[in-house]
Amino acid sequence: MTEQYFSGLRIELFLTMLILALLVGKVLAIKQNPIGTLTLISVFLISSIGISFMQNESGYLFGTMFRTNSTILFEKAILLAGTFIVFMLGFEWMKKQKHFLEFCMLLLSTLLGMCFMISSGNFLMFFLGLELATIPLAALASFDLDEKKSSEAGMKLILSSAFASAILLFGISFIYGTTGSVSFDTIASAIDGNNVQKFGFICILTGFAFKISAVPFHFWTADVYEGAPVAITSYLSVVSKGAAIFVLMPVLYHAFGRMSSTYIPALILLSTVTIITGNLFALRQKSMKRFLAFSTVTQAGYLLLGITGNNTEAGASVVYFMLIYIFSNLGAFTVVSILQNRTGRDDIGVYKGLYKTNPTLSMVLLLALFSLAGIPPAAGFFGKLFLLSSAAGAGYYVAVIIASVNMVVSLYYYLNIVKMMFVDEPEITIEKLKPAVTEQISLFICCCGILVIGFIPAIYEYIYNLSAAI
Amino acid sequence: MGSSIFYFLGFVSIFTALMVILSKSPINSVLYLVITFFSIAAQFVLLNAGFLAAVLVIVYAGAIMVLFLFVVMLLNLNKEYEPHKHIYIKFAGGIAGGILLVTLIGALHGSGEIADSTLNGEASYAASTGTIQNLGKSLFSDYLLPFEISSVLFLAAMVGAVFLGKKEKSSPKVSAEKI
């Protein structure tokens, strides 16, 4: 009996122990050694990824509070891997911070919140996980207190996410009022799609759209991404967004399964608007972080389109895309982080003629941008292909055509940066930068991920087989 | 009798909630919010949830209102600093809010039957549901996991707030003499 709880909650227990250990270390004023701490965290994260693949039992714990199955464990492994890369890419910046331990502790607690969130079988659990994943992030976004922009980012993040949470709760209260329960199972059987429930559902979807920055609710994204430290920006754009997408799927398919005639048009509308607007704004950005922010907005649109497909296929394509997206986006962010740390700038001008001085970094960024744009050799192509084919399989051809046209448009701005790096003359002289060991690890993992995942079809099949149990 | 009290409290809570937004001085807003919380607490009493009503008064009307007052004091809101919103923004906000209200009314139209049909099955609302014993029992068995997560949430929020608040070692202590 107790065993079952320990094995079901093993990743969460592991993370909690790590968080508490870090804080105890801080309180007891054990001599701080950033490299030692990083090693400890890395060992914990990698072994958590390892144990997430062991013994995949599925079922419920604590009534219907906590759900676990092999797909959820795989999603957690993706998030853990993303967090690991974020630690690697941000370490050079982190170790200079006076509050390094707090930084790690808060980052890991958001990860813990996300793990609980994607395992939730109940809106109460979901909401608590969401808050645990959001509140420390606001503190992290304003971590760089010397920078005014960083404080502004934290403030904007906490205000907009508090607003989104309020709307989400408002929606949940309508669902609770008409079905008499917050458990996904009970809602699934009691829901009948009347007007009140539709209104509640739209409120809940709005809360999600805030979190994944889908378009009418994306206003916070660019400012927060620009002001926050690069490590946090990359974490927000990949891990945080991934967790929200992962939990959106069971909420839609499971709890609101009977309301598919309501949610599919809403999702298609949201995704089309998101893709178009994200593209248009990405075209005219001068700052690299803002550019990547709008690029992630666009990617969220493709993810939403993928969700509209048939359950198993859509689930598999979304998880697969997230797996690739983590490596592509974090690869790009690693390069941005290295350049920003060394030159102190993040406008696009820095990248002009980068190939002449730093060929390796340029190649990595090229690979990452190819993957984000969906150009065939990189894995991103397969990710988008599966997302679109999932939507096409369900018969939403118009949306798929709009998305494909926008993929072509997006080539323009992704390739524009590639052109700047390889063709243009340098604007400022950058000496040959030598990435630190941690950054090299991050670059290496991302490149491997982008190159390898696309060429091994077994990975998609593995995810597809897992997703049968979504 | 019961329903007239309900309507009275509902009116009070909606009216004071509106006054929170409409009143000019932030201090007045906070005080109106206190009345809103009291009227909602009274609604809880009507639902036999006396403990929750007490908690609402203690935590929200007590502690959180103090925090709100602190925020008002921290922000140093003066008339000159107050940003003047453009008329178009007000207009757009009015239209958006109005549409939301119309949608809400449309959605709730005829919801009486919905409530009857969904809740009648388990409408036998036991008088003991809201008591503190039942609350405690379900909190420490069914809702155990959310309960423990909330402690980690408090911990993370506290750590974040403390290091953000304590960071500025050289924060200028503003006093009346300096101004």
Next chain:
Amino acid sequence: MMTKIIRTFVPDMGYASLILLMFCGLIFAVGAILVSRLVSPYKPGKVKSEPYECGIETEGPSWVQFNVGYYLFALIFLVFDVEVVFLFPWAVVLREMGITAFIEIIIFVSILFLGLVYAWRKGALKWV
């Protein structure tokens, strides 16, 4: 003994007693203001309507920005206020639920206690 006496004189009225109490409180507060309004002589002056500051004349605006340190106190207080809210139902059901509830609350309190120790170490509890 005392409760028995009270019980005999005051019947258990449920929530009506709460309303009665609030009503009495309201009368007490409003009455005090009314009586002072009626009894006191009315002599307004400029000095009287100024904010009180140790008897010295006020300098500058009376609305000054607070130090953020005060906010931290209030925030930490709030966390433990919420903790007490959880402790109350626990205390009620402890006998019934036995050792499990005890272990559960120990975990909860010790996690929060760690936060308090952290705030202490950081000097957040020092009066600014």
